[in-house]
Amino acid sequence: MTSSLPTEIETNRQPDHEINPQFLTRWSPRSFTNQEVTEDVLLSLFEAARWAPSGSNLQPWRFIIARTDEQKAKFHEFIMPANREWCEKAPVLALVISHTKTARGDNNPSHQFDAGTAWGYLALEANNQGLVTHAMGGFHRDQAREALQIPEDYDIHAVIAIGYRGSVDALAEKFQERETPSTRRPLNELLFSGEFGQTL
Numbered sequence: 001m002t003s004s005l006p007t008e009i010e011t012n013r014q015p016d017h018e019i020n021p022q023f024l025t026r027w028s029p030r031s032f033t034n035q036e037v038t039e040d041v042l043l044s045l046f047e048a049a050r051w052a053p054s055g056s057n058l059q060p061w062r063f064i065i066a067r068t069d070e071q072k073a074k075f076h077e078f079i080m081p082a083n084r085e086w087c088e089k090a091p092v093l094a095l096v097i098s099h100t101k102t103a104r105g106d107n108n109p110s111h112q113f114d115a116g117t118a119w120g121y122l123a124l125e126a127n128n129q130g131l132v133t134h135a136m137g138g139f140h141r142d143q144a145r146e147a148l149q150i151p152e153d154y155d156i157h158a159v160i161a162i163g164y165r166g167s168v169d170a171l172a173e174k175f176q177e178r179e180t181p182s183t184r185r186p187l188n189e190l191l192f193s194g195e196f197g198q199t200l
Helices: 007-012 039-050 069-076 081-087 111-128 141-148
Strands: 061-066 092-099 132-136 154-163
Touching: 039 061, 039 111, 061 069, 061 111, 069 092, 069 141, 081 132, 081 154, 092 111, 111 132, 111 154, 141 154
Parallel strands: none
Antiparallel strands: 061 092, 092 154, 132 154
16 A cells, blocks of 8 residues: 655655555644635545544544735734744635633543644645645743633643645755655664553
8 A cells, every 4th residue: 555655755665564545644844835725625624533533532623724914914923033934925824723622620630642643644634635744832821822812721732734845945944854754763662562651
């Protein structure tokens, strides 16, 4: 299932075990075109996120999206300059947040875990739709909360740039060498047998 991969993927990403190619071909470019993402395509990404699993089926994730110039300008104010340099071309920005409480008002211990899963579903469906996504943590959360009127019982996690991939040459030179699919740690560093530190 991992044959016929794009050259840049095959060069940088070799799985040790057979997996669906979507897990290899999804990565986080910084170069975007300004091509519009139609609403039906965009909503399909959030439809995929909607079906992510969650503790007690609380579905704590929420997304605030920016598509108009006015909306994106508001996002740009709280995104750090190094990220703004490349993400300003993205036609869509989305902020991932999650509700920290259960229906009874108790703390939900899995809200962050669940929101991360929803983002993963979104990213895979974007890849399936021919889009690229890049999640970033380099932004000012307090400013985002104020600018977007986010209640205190929601945690703020990441800004996601969404759009169609642009050329490497469109990036500033300092970003160009980083515009390549990253590799991963070997499985034996991630997987333990029976207890922590015990490899298979």
